[in-house]
Amino acid sequence: MGNKFTSRTxxxxxxxxxxxxxxxxxxxxxxxxxxxxxxxxxAIWEKMKxxxxxxFKETGHSNAYFPLFIPKSYLSKEAxxxxxxxxxxxxxxxxxxxxxxxxxxxxxxxxxLEEELIVRPTSETIIWNSYKNWIQSYRDLPILxxxxxxxxRWEMRTRLFLRTAxxxxxxxxxxxxxxxxxxxxxxxxxxxxxxxxENFMAMPxxxxxxxxxxxxxxxxxxxxxxxxxxDGKALQAGxxxxxxxxxxxxxxxxxxxxxxxxxxVWATSWGVSTRLMGxxxxxxxxxxxxxLPPKLxxxxxxxxxxxxxxxxxxxITEKVIPLMAELRKKGISVxxxxxxxxxxxxxxxxxxxxGVPVRIAIGKRDLENNVAEVARRDEKTKETVEWESLLxxxxxxxxxxxxxxxxxxxxFRDEMVTxxxxxxxxxxxxxxxxxxxxxxxxGTIETEDKIKELTKATIRCIPLDSEREEGVCVYTxxxxxxxxxxxxxx
Amino acid sequence: MGNKFTSRTxxxxxxxxxxxxxxxxxxxxxxxxxxxxxxxxxAIWEKMKxxxxxxFKETGHSNAYFPLFIPKSYLSKEAxxxxxxxxxxxxxxxxxxxxxxxxxxxxxxxxxLEEELIVRPTSETIIWNSYKNWIQSYRDLPILxxxxxxxxRWEMRTRLFLRTAxxxxxxxxxxxxxxxxxxxxxxxxxxxxxxxxENFMAMPxxxxxxxxxxxxxxxxxxxxxxxxxxDGKALQAGxxxxxxxxxxxxxxxxxxxxxxxxxxVWATSWGVSTRLMGxxxxxxxxxxxxxLPPKLxxxxxxxxxxxxxxxxxxxITEKVIPLMAELRKKGISVxxxxxxxxxxxxxxxxxxxxGVPVRIAIGKRDLENNVAEVARRDEKTKETVEWESLLxxxxxxxxxxxxxxxxxxxxFRDEMVTxxxxxxxxxxxxxxxxxxxxxxxxGTIETEDKIKELTKATIRCIPLDSEREEGVCVYTxxxxxxxxxxxxxx
Numbered sequence: 001m002g003n004k005f006t007s008r009t010x011x012x013x014x015x016x017x018x019x020x021x022x023x024x025x026x027x028x029x030x031x032x033x034x035x036x037x038x039x040x041x042x043a044i045w046e047k048m049k050x051x052x053x054x055x056f057k058e059t060g061h062s063n064a065y066f067p068l069f070i071p072k073s074y075l076s077k078e079a080x081x082x083x084x085x086x087x088x089x090x091x092x093x094x095x096x097x098x099x100x101x102x103x104x105x106x107x108x109x110x111x112x113l114e115e116e117l118i119v120r121p122t123s124e125t126i127i128w129n130s131y132k133n134w135i136q137s138y139r140d141l142p143i144l145x146x147x148x149x150x151x152x153r154w155e156m157r158t159r160l161f162l163r164t165a166x167x168x169x170x171x172x173x174x175x176x177x178x179x180x181x182x183x184x185x186x187x188x189x190x191x192x193x194x195x196x197x198e199n200f201m202a203m204p205x206x207x208x209x210x211x212x213x214x215x216x217x218x219x220x221x222x223x224x225x226x227x228x229x230x231d232g233k234a235l236q237a238g239x240x241x242x243x244x245x246x247x248x249x250x251x252x253x254x255x256x257x258x259x260x261x262x263x264x265v266w267a268t269s270w271g272v273s274t275r276l277m278g279x280x281x282x283x284x285x286x287x288x289x290x291x292l293p294p295k296l297x298x299x300x301x302x303x304x305x306x307x308x309x310x311x312x313x314x315x316i317t318e319k320v321i322p323l324m325a326e327l328r329k330k331g332i333s334v335x336x337x338x339x340x341x342x343x344x345x346x347x348x349x350x351x352x353x354x355g356v357p358v359r360i361a362i363g364k365r366d367l368e369n370n371v372a373e374v375a376r377r378d379e380k381t382k383e384t385v386e387w388e389s390l391l392x393x394x395x396x397x398x399x400x401x402x403x404x405x406x407x408x409x410x411x412f413r414d415e416m417v418t419x420x421x422x423x424x425x426x427x428x429x430x431x432x433x434x435x436x437x438x439x440x441x442x443g444t445i446e447t448e449d450k451i452k453e454l455t456k457a458t459i460r461c462i463p464l465d466s467e468r469e470e471g472v473c474v475y476t477x478x479x480x481x482x483x484x485x486x487x488x489x490x
Numbered sequence: 491m492g493n494k495f496t497s498r499t500x501x502x503x504x505x506x507x508x509x510x511x512x513x514x515x516x517x518x519x520x521x522x523x524x525x526x527x528x529x530x531x532x533a534i535w536e537k538m539k540x541x542x543x544x545x546f547k548e549t550g551h552s553n554a555y556f557p558l559f560i561p562k563s564y565l566s567k568e569a570x571x572x573x574x575x576x577x578x579x580x581x582x583x584x585x586x587x588x589x590x591x592x593x594x595x596x597x598x599x600x601x602x603l604e605e606e607l608i609v610r611p612t613s614e615t616i617i618w619n620s621y622k623n624w625i626q627s628y629r630d631l632p633i634l635x636x637x638x639x640x641x642x643r644w645e646m647r648t649r650l651f652l653r654t655a656x657x658x659x660x661x662x663x664x665x666x667x668x669x670x671x672x673x674x675x676x677x678x679x680x681x682x683x684x685x686x687x688e689n690f691m692a693m694p695x696x697x698x699x700x701x702x703x704x705x706x707x708x709x710x711x712x713x714x715x716x717x718x719x720x721d722g723k724a725l726q727a728g729x730x731x732x733x734x735x736x737x738x739x740x741x742x743x744x745x746x747x748x749x750x751x752x753x754x755v756w757a758t759s760w761g762v763s764t765r766l767m768g769x770x771x772x773x774x775x776x777x778x779x780x781x782l783p784p785k786l787x788x789x790x791x792x793x794x795x796x797x798x799x800x801x802x803x804x805x806i807t808e809k810v811i812p813l814m815a816e817l818r819k820k821g822i823s824v825x826x827x828x829x830x831x832x833x834x835x836x837x838x839x840x841x842x843x844x845g846v847p848v849r850i851a852i853g854k855r856d857l858e859n860n861v862a863e864v865a866r867r868d869e870k871t872k873e874t875v876e877w878e879s880l881l882x883x884x885x886x887x888x889x890x891x892x893x894x895x896x897x898x899x900x901x902f903r904d905e906m907v908t909x910x911x912x913x914x915x916x917x918x919x920x921x922x923x924x925x926x927x928x929x930x931x932x933g934t935i936e937t938e939d940k941i942k943e944l945t946k947a948t949i950r951c952i953p954l955d956s957e958r959e960e961g962v963c964v965y966t967x968x969x970x971x972x973x974x975x976x977x978x979x980x
Binding site for chain 1: 533536581588595620
């Protein structure tokens with residue numbers, strides 16, 4: 001732990017990889033593209049899950065579980081969907097192994113599946129195949145279901161959390177009687193995601209819709225939240241899709257309305273994944289390691305005793321126990337690290353690397369003076385606090401850190417939105433500053449493709465709150481009525 | 491919902507299948523052997539998960555996540571393990587689809603994996619391959635990790651929850667410095683499972699160890715909890731394995747002790763699955779449908795207004811709202827069903843089918859008399875309760891139902907353990923009464939196999955609390971020192 005990290009300015013990508021390892025969040029497995037999420041990383045993901053799950057339930061959704069495998073033919077049923085997803089998938093072709101004549105384990109050629117199964121890259125098709133049997137009348141609607149699951153998309157170039165062949169996510173799949181209701185659902189879930197990102201992850205996001213070419217395969221409209229990482233690259237943190245009647249038509253799902261008239265059902269789907277872990281890391285962390293917003297920190301407060309000998313330790317421990325009980329009563333998670341095998345300096349570095357928001361150190365002198373040293377992870381400042389006010393201090397400090405992280409990230413993000421009016425400026429910003437480039441665009445796929453080809457920047461979104469503004473496309477000079485956000489992205 | 495169920499005595503298996511459908515717990519998907527867990531079924535599973543997860547954390551375990559895929563060669567590393575598991579697995583051989591000349595989606599023959607991947611049937615191998623890198627010294631031990639995951643075992647004959655190709659489960663995988671500590675861990679988790687089964691599922695279990703032939707593939711000792719279903723068949727509800735050093739040796743995982751001496755690490759693994767849903771159903775339910783212990787019921791209390799016209803409904807609703815608030819304050823989940831499209835009788839039948847423990851009906855007359863009708867699902871009795879004492883009544887009734895379900899199931903189970911001393915008796919009990927047969931056995935696999943061949947009964951376990959008792963094997967007449975439990979099993 002003593003070794004110095006690679007810094008962000010030195011090599012951002014290396015910094016990220018080292019941080020993920022050093023904070024014990026995840027590691028690569030021997031299976032190509034599949035990660036192991038280690039206990040500390042998983043504990044953060046569990047906190048995210050718990051908050052999101054509650055929000056989904058508060059908005060009327062229930063959890064359910066659908067099969068891991070999708071028959072190959074299902075993927076083809078929605079024409080655009082198969083274009084987007086069928087390509088890079090794990091394909092199950094056999095269902096048995098056997099020992100060959102040498103005693104080696106081989107695939108049994110006799111156990112070949114009639115129809116290959118695809119490990120789900122997303123579950124629209126298998127779910128809509130079930131909904132077909134669940135929906136007859138308007139009384140069966142809406143269906144508001146979410147699933148927590150693992151999905152697989154075969155990726156050639158992977159990065160822990162950001163892009164892995166297998167990842168964990170949730171996918172909501174809802175069915176509605178009217179177009180309007182489905183659109184409202186898709187928008188509602190976008191707001192749920194944005195609220196989670198901003199108020200729990202302390203990560204400011206831009207809410208918007210995707211341009212046609214970035215839309216989910218099979219969607220009529222893709223809503224998204226886009227965040228800005230410290231290296232000036234954008235990250236899509238969550239998407240919510242208005243699917244129109246595309247999947248209902250593909251799977252022939254109709255309902256009879258009050259008058260008995262049959263219509264196809266309207267749909268949405270929406271998801272966030274373990275990718276959020278990558279977003280969280282890259283929004284707040286620094287050269288010392290992970291920085292966590294208190295609301296998602298598995299350990300919010302760590303207490304480190306500074307002592308010589310068992311007697312001093314016993315005195316400190318006696319003082320600390322009631323404080324811990326009080327903190328826990330307030331729902332604050334606290335760890336007391338009296339591990340005798342590690343020096344305090346080593347512990348300090350470890351909890352810094354792991355992003356624990358508040359560290360309290362107590363030595364013999366502090367006991368005598370009835371104080372403790374309180375260090376905050378976000379600003380790396382320390383102060384001495386009277387024991388009597390310690391509890392209240394910690395409580396308000398946790399709120400302060402949560403707010404501070406958001407405000408810092410927000411100030412950075414705002415600074416990283418640059419309005420440009422020429423393609424020269426556009427390229428200059430991307431090359432030298434990074435971030436979002438707010439520019440007029442003529443609305444065509446051709447221009448979008450050309451800009452991507454020339455700059456590697458894509459349209460991250462058309463912000464929901466963008467104002468109508470007459471202008472000309474930064475690339476073609478054709479008329480445009482609003483600015484969109486371009487950026488290089490993860 | 492008006493139609494009568496198949497009864498248990500008519501056709502137990504059909505009763506089970508109908509109940510799972512009617513209570514909206516799960517259904518078969520179009521993917522062979524894979525089920526869809528519907529929202530109500532999943533809500534029960536979530537309650538189980540929450541309780542178990544807390545118990546795992548209280549006993550020092552953390553959650554983590556390991557890859558879905560296991561390289562084929564890993565399965566072969568532990569010789570017995572591959573025998574037990576490598577056979578019926580989903581095998582991924584390709585990672586891409588493509589469009590053929592006709593535009594159909596086909597597997598791309600160019601995208602063949604060098605080494606096939608197996609969809610995990612259980613994760614010992616992939617996890618011990620990771621532990622190899624995590625463990626160097628005794629300071630790295632113990633490792634106490636649990637994983638909530640989906641697993642796949644290709645089953646030809648499937649039944650919802652009881653035997654499905656894909657199922658959900660948790661798998662604990664721990665690593666220890668000493669044999670003793672690993673054995674204690676395996677035993678501790680057995681007790682955790684038994685406590686959960688008895689105090690939450692209200693399902694009495696026998697704690698025991700498996701005979702050699704029923705042991706987990708790769709274990710030195712398999713501990714299990716065995717439950718008795720209403721049709722006289724046993725069900726293995728959870729297992730905890732002492733794995734010795736088998737996986738540490740297979741994956742070469744060694745640690746240096748305080749003196750620097752290298753030794754192989756000791757291991758355990760333990761798991762329960764969505765099979766518990768089947769056990770829960772078959773322990774308590776009756777011909778009207780599901781019966782749920784209150785501690786695992788997603789809805790503990792349902793309130794059904796009996797009214798004519800909006801005015802009466804409004805009066806009842808006004809009365810009910812504060813009661814619901816009080817119930818929720820006590821952590822009791824309550825649903826008010828004022829759906830105008832369904833008649834009260836239909837609702838009663840529906841909540842009976844879904845096993846809601848307490849049903850409250852309130853009509854105009856009840857309002858006038860300041861009472862409510864309280865029906866309990868377990869005994870199907872009703873009583874009129876004064877409004878003033880309703881809250882306290884419901885609270886104690888929920889406890890009473892929880893206890894009653896356990897006591898009834900316990901009395902049934904105890905009644906279904908029969909001690910026999912001859913093979914004639916043994917067969918007679920299995921043919922005519924069912925249940926556990928407690929019999930002496932000579933301890934050999936041959937005898938066990940022969941008995942299974944003749945009667946279809948297997949040794950469910952050697953109970954942990956069985957007393958030493960001299961006797962002779964019920965089949966061979968050879969000497970035996972203790973009775974073991976035989977039964978036909980799910």
